[in-house]
Amino acid sequence: MKTMHFAERLYPQAKLENLLCEIRPARGVIDLSIGEPNVPLNHEILSHIPDGFEALARYPKESLQQTLLETIRDWLCKRYSLDTSSIDVQAQITVLAGSREGIFMMPIALFNRELQQGLPITVAMPDPGYPIYQASAENVGAKVCCITQAQIEQLEKLALNERDTFSEWSDIDLMFVCSPNNPTGEVLTLQQWTCLIELANKHQFILVADECYSEIYSEPFKPLGLLEACKHIGNNNFENCLAIHSLSKRSGLPGLRSGFVVGDAKLIKLIQGYRNYHGVSLSPIQLKGSEAAWADEQHVTTNRAIYQEKFDVFTKHLGECSAYQLPHGGFYIWLDVGGDSETFCQHLYQNYGVKVLPGHYLAVSDKVKSEVRQYVRVAVVCHLGEVEQVATAIKKSIAFFSHSNVVGDHVA
Template sequence: MNPHLDKLQSYPFEKLRHLFASVTPNPAFSAISLGMGEPKHPTPPFIGQALCDNLAGLASYPTTQGSAALRGAIAGWLQRRYGIAPLDPATQVLPVNGSREALFALAQTVIDPAAQSLVISPNPFYQIYEGAAYLAGAEPYFVNSDPARNFGCDYDSVPAAVWERVALLFVCSPGNPTGATLSLTDWEHLFALSERYNFVIAADECYSEIYHGAQAPLGALQAAHMLGLASVEHPYARLVVFSSLSKRSNVPGMRSGFVAGDAAVLKKFLLYRTYHGGAMSPTVQAASVAAWNDETHVEENRAQYRAKFAAITPLIQGVLQVELPDAGFYLWADVSRTGLSDTEFAQRLYAEYNVTVLPGSFLARDAHGVNPGRNRIRMALVAEAAEGLEAARRIVQFCHSLSAS
């Protein structure tokens, strides 16, 4: 067996299953889950219709590179969304079966397993980053998010001796679970570090289209374009961006996303994926073209999230320490003032009110003397508004019962 598998922790939802194993939830309440970040808004009908209209694609083996139509649609969306110069669809864009699979696979592509490399990850983090590092033969190095920095990571705290071993840096903006976004200054700093120490940046941007202010989150390619790093001889050097239709278009079951950026990295990534077997079904490709070419459903989806957050966040703020995030569909709440740990809070809320939330410590690791997820919970506001409001009311009631006891 691959010895690196023994380094993997149980996935957060497996930990949650064990936490709840001995608990029988209160039957007076119907089950509401805020635990998993699975979009619950209806899939736009035109995407389903596009799938049905292209069932003939099921009779063909797909190419790993994907169709010219899909790569062109993705390149067009990137240009419209971020105001960047057109990418070359043939060399700078690659369709993938969801950003999760591609994030994992990139590490296997860029890491030399004999080099004792490090992979830098934010902490807390999307668990794929850690698994990808270990199974590529590298070690993760965690940089803790800091509430005082709007949950940004202090990359200046990373010693030079660490940077010298880094092969890959995972960045998640908007962040999971914090919702924090990177500024142009943040990106400029990361690009300078990448150039100095010659590591690849993997920018995970799957939450980019769900935001709560007037300004859309800054993307990595957009930042590089603004800083003049897209017009040099090697454009977007060492930068690969990941995005997905799952959250943007409410189609997590389609497993459709893309990577874009450095053509040299993507050339090697395509070679890896050719052997890995990562080709997307032609039927899904056709539906993906329709989705990337339409923004109306994205605006409507964003409006639904904004309405939910506007209604639910003030209710939660009455009992827990939490702020409206920059973007994404999570609330990242501090439960310290309840007197319960994050695991105790989640377990008792489930037992007494049949509401599931995810303990923050399950999403982070002990690093530099602290687990930055401890005493926090992640609430995914993915359900329809009525169900989300009901969950919020139960959480308020639960917290009031704690105060009264």
């Protein structure tokens, strides 16, 4: 059977649209199927963006890029308790047009020479997880290796030499991890980070941490990051390690298309060399806006408080559901609905106008697709005034399912 090319495979949200296309909801639609932040724009940050369109008539000035890199370094050092001397802004940070660009190009940028020579590479990734990890691997014909959260947790119980028997770590060339995780909300512990860094250094694979949800959490439990974990174990040059960050979730600015990758200088050099030709440069407007956003922490604190209010309401209404768990980070609820998730999504949409995403749409392997068939991902991105309505709708739908017999794709 011919394997479907990633560009031919429906993206999860498009697949959901097909699932719901013939349903007419009973009320107005609240779309929680996509992780588009819904927080107030910070006008202080916007005021730093150049007026008019004159800036678009010029290539970005090097000085603007340098100032942004220094601002990013200062943010990283403050956020992860690093010394400013530990990060060389020219050698260890590269600006990206959003985290998606960085993730998608990572295999081809880091293994371009090997791929040109026809050498196979293996890319490991979370399962379930962000679809771009799988697409980035398939784009270069790489073998896909799936890593579940349960496997990560199991690593803590094994000595370094025993971990080799747990999985084929020596086959991996590049590994994506996501903490806080999309969709589960799990956050890696220091011990789990340590295990992964040790494995990366022993087997010489590249560990790439997608940390775009790092600033959305319940105070004061800020998630530990890869660079911080490297510092704890003495990997001060971040050998074989890269971390990707973005303003999309942190600052509620997904349309700015701004992020960065930081870490091992030899890897950053490969990425910079590839991007010189790949060429997704940020305009002066993006650079100035990004600088202002990374320099300001108050709007991030405000956004975090808004998410906390929303989660408080969800917890009030769903806390008694045994399947409900407050995420450790990020703004997704990963929920076992007690029945076929596609049927649940259709019911929720038809009766309450609420869109959520079937969990198995984010799974990679057939095994995990089967295991998460009863899960949905709820992006907590509705307006605060809509949260009670959404939580009540989800609670009623779960109750409906628990008292119904699910037969195939229909509720009897």
